[in-house]
Amino acid sequence: MVEQEIQDVEEALGIIYNLREKGNNALESARDILQHGVSDKILKTLLEKNYVRIEKEHLELTPAGExxxxxxxxxxxxxxxxxxxxxxxxxxxxxxxxxxxxxxxxxxxxxxxxxxxxxxxxxxxxxxxxxxxxxxxKTTTVPSLVNTLAEMSVGQKARVLYLAGLQHSDIHKLLSLGIIPGQEIVLHQNSPAFIVKAGETNIALDKEIASKIYVRPADTH
Ligand SMILES: [Zn+2]
Ligand SMILES: [Zn+2]
Ligand SMILES: [Zn+2]
Structure with missing residues (x-):
């Protein structure tokens, strides 16, 4: 395959993966999206190369396509x-x-x-x-620029990047306490609970929550 064709195949398979994730991989709509998003011929190419198959009017990935x-x-x-x-x-x-x-x-x-x-x-x-x-x-041959709050050392400063894998109620609680993306924090204590200072507020967090708050430490760049 020439370079452009490889990119089109990758792009199209990525689109199908996304559609399937959302349960939107019905053949008719998937064909439309591929036509507009990639090209007219792409579905034919994918079928010929055995990257996809049609099953019960849905577009499915073969193991090679997957x-x-x-x-x-x-x-x-x-x-x-x-x-x-x-x-x-x-x-x-x-x-x-x-x-x-x-x-x-x-x-x-x-x-x-x-x-x-x-x-x-x-x-x-x-x-x-x-x-x-x-x-x-969990390779660390290059130093991570991002880690979780639970991995910070006491006294370390960091900036909050994002929260991942938390319940909605926990997210709301954290946001209202000032744990918001962009906020600078300092870790004061990591046992028995994590205590961080965000602005003027000290906030206590358990390890489970702390391990879902991603931060960028201030002293690694
Ligand atoms: Zn893309
Ligand atoms: Zn995304
Ligand atoms: Zn990885």
């Missing part, structure tokens, strides 16, 4: 996190920039970005990032 779809989705969502958290790119530009980057990330670079970001589980839109080998090993 492998590429997982990989491109992982690269796209990690690129989004990188753009949002480290490069502070505005939310309206995140998706299109990630879409350009994803095709050029080699497996090595993808792992390095994932490690740098502390193996994030969700993209900025709240979609799951498929884990890679580095997430299972």
């Amino acid at each position: 492998e590429i779809a997982v990989s491109i989705t992982r690269r796209h969502r990690l690129a989004e996190r990188l753009l949002a958290d480290i490069l502070s790119v505005g939310s309206e530009k995140i998706d299109s920039s990630a879409c350009l980057m994803e095709h050029f990330l080699s497996p090595e670079v993808t792992e390095a970005i994932c490690t740098l970001l502390g193996h994030p589980r969700l993209c900025p839109h709240g979609a799951k990032i498929p884990p890679g080998p580095c997430c299972k090993k």
